[in-house]
Amino acid sequence: MKHRSPFWYPLVVVSLLSLALTACKKAGPESEGQGTAPLQGGGGGRTYTIGMSQCNLGEPWRVQMNADIKAAADAQPDLKVVFKDAQNDTLRQRSHVEEFVGSRVDLIIISPKEAAPLTEPVAKAYQAGIPVIVLDRRLLGDQFTCFIGADNKKIGRAAGEWIKRTLGGKGKVVELKGLMTSTPGQDRHTGFREGIAGSGIEIIFEADMKWLEPDARKEMESALSRFDQIDLVYAHNDPGAHGAYLAAKAAGREKSIRFVGIDALPQEGIAFVSQGIMAATFQYPTGGAQAIDAALKILKGDKALVPKEITLGSRLFTRDNVAQGGEALP
Ligand code: FRU
Numbered sequence: 001m002k003h004r005s006p007f008w009y010p011l012v013v014v015s016l017l018s019l020a021l022t023a024c025k026k027a028g029p030e031s032e033g034q035g036t037a038p039l040q041g042g043g044g045g046r047t048y049t050i051g052m053s054q055c056n057l058g059e060p061w062r063v064q065m066n067a068d069i070k071a072a073a074d075a076q077p078d079l080k081v082v083f084k085d086a087q088n089d090t091l092r093q094r095s096h097v098e099e100f101v102g103s104r105v106d107l108i109i110i111s112p113k114e115a116a117p118l119t120e121p122v123a124k125a126y127q128a129g130i131p132v133i134v135l136d137r138r139l140l141g142d143q144f145t146c147f148i149g150a151d152n153k154k155i156g157r158a159a160g161e162w163i164k165r166t167l168g169g170k171g172k173v174v175e176l177k178g179l180m181t182s183t184p185g186q187d188r189h190t191g192f193r194e195g196i197a198g199s200g201i202e203i204i205f206e207a208d209m210k211w212l213e214p215d216a217r218k219e220m221e222s223a224l225s226r227f228d229q230i231d232l233v234y235a236h237n238d239p240g241a242h243g244a245y246l247a248a249k250a251a252g253r254e255k256s257i258r259f260v261g262i263d264a265l266p267q268e269g270i271a272f273v274s275q276g277i278m279a280a281t282f283q284y285p286t287g288g289a290q291a292i293d294a295a296l297k298i299l300k301g302d303k304a305l306v307p308k309e310i311t312l313g314s315r316l317f318t319r320d321n322v323a324q325g326g327e328a329l330p
Contacts, residue, residue, distance in 0.1 A: 048107065048299045050081045051100035055113035055137070056088040059211065059239055061263050061286065065111060065135070068288025076296065081109075090117045097121040101128055106299055109291050111135040114181045119143070131298045135287050138183040142308070146294050148287040150312040152187035155262060155282045158316065158329050159188075160195015162280060163232060163260060170200030171231035174223045176244055178236035179210045184284075188236045188262065204230070209240050216243030224251050232258040232279075238269035241278055264317050264326070273322045283315040283326065 052069060054062055066083060073079045082105065086093035090113050098121055100108050108125055112118040115138055123143030126132050131145040138147060163173065175192065178185030185208070205223040209216035216235060223230060224247060233248075235241035241261030248254040258279040263269050269281035287310075294306045317326040 045078075047078050047080055048295075049105045050079060050107045050109060050295055051096070051103075051105040052081050052083050052109045053086060053093055053096035053100070054083065054111055055086050055093055057085045058088065059237075060265055060268050061237070061284070062111070064265060065286035065288045068286050069109065069292060070288075072289040072292035076292070079292070079296070086113060088113060090114055093118060094121045097125055101125045101130060105130065107295050108132045109135060109295065112137050112139060112182075114179070115139050115183055116181070131295075131303075133291050133294055133298075135291055136184070145298060145303075146306050146308060146310065148290050148294065148310040148312065149184075150284055150287075150314050152184045152284075153191035153194075154329065155284065155314050156188040156191025156193075157195040158191075158314075159234060159260060159262070159280075159282055160192040160197075162195075162316065162318075163192075163234060164196050164199045164201060166258070166279070167201060167231055170202075172202050172204045172227065172229050174220065174227075174230055174233045174244070175203050175206040176209045176216045176219055176233060176235040176240045177206060178208075178240070180208050182211075185211075185236055192234060209235070209243065211237055211240065213239035213243035213246075216240035217247045220244040220247035221251075224248065224253060230257050232260065235259070235261045237261055237284075238263040238265065238272065238278070238281055241269075241281070242272060245272075245277055264315065270317055270322060270326075273317050273319060276319065280316060280318045282329070283317070285312045285314070287312055 054066055057063055069081060073081045084096045086096060093113055097108065108130055110122060110132065119140040122132050122139055126143045134144045134147045136149045177189055180186060204227055207219040209219050233241060233244040235244055238261035241259040245254055245259050248257050260280045261269055261278060262282045262284050264281040264283035269278065272278040273281055290310060297305045314329045315326040316329060321327050
């Protein structure tokens with residue numbers, strides 16, 4: 001006997017098909033992202049998409065920042081993060097912000113390479129109604145929702161004071177600076193100079209190593225070839241301090257020089273201090289978890305709970321205190 005479908009059968013098929021199509025459209029443009037979360041769960045079943053633009057992933061500290069963001073976002077079933085890597089290219093990072101605005105993400109997190117060139121695209125996104133959290137390096141003006149980062153001037157000043165004490169108030173120092181068009185480089189420099197002010201410490205050589213270990217190594221080679229006595233290297237980050245150490249080691253002079261840096265990642269700066277390669281490192285927290293915490297509050301309507309600026313603390317690690325977990329900066 002021939003089996004006949006009921007009269008409503010085609011209607012059900014059409015409705016199911018259109019439901020499936022809608023779901024595909026939603027997953028479409030953001031599907032390149034990592035840290036995806038299931039669509040169900042959270043408040044009212046809505047998923048929020050966050051666009052995260054990282055200025056580069058060539059340094060361990062930035063890989064850690066993305067990992068911290070991903071871990072915090074993965075714990076939230078209604079958050080999805082699309083990560084983009086600008087590969088240290090300012091123009092590429094400008095395009096990231098424009099692309100995020102074009103695809104109407106719910107919120108942008110950016111850790112900008114440089115202040116001036118990224119200020120305008122971020123201001124445009126903010127004016128278009130997309131909340132923007134700026135992480136670690138600052139922009140100019142106030143056209144963003146919230147800035148999160150540690151106080152680089154304070155860290156630089158603490159480094160200067162520690163170096164002044166450790167060298168007994170005098171000595172010959174090399175300063176290897178971070179990218180001076182980025183605000184942490186500027187602040188770690190001015191803070192440091194304030195910290196050593198009035199002492200007998202002489203800066204015999206200074207150079208911009210752009211946060212990069214190979215550049216720091218090259219600059220240190222020049223310093224070593226010009227100066228017979230170098231007491232200490234103050235580098236604006238741990239890769240810089242390590243690059244300087246490698247240059248000194250190649251010249252057989254690493255034992256007579258102290259190396260001080262900033263970042264204090266467990267597998268990098270803290271390990272170098274424990275191994276006796278570096279004399280000290282100052283922690284520079286990534287702010288990844290705090291960014292997701294602020295993003296959640298902004299997206300769920302508790303915007304008033306998020307201040308314009310969130311300042312993170314820092315810790316000092318030296319050979320004497322590294323085994324006890326360092327000490328907090330006052
Ligand atoms: C990584 C990095 C860190 C440094 C931070 C400053 O790109 O250079 O080492 O602390 O950026 O923005």
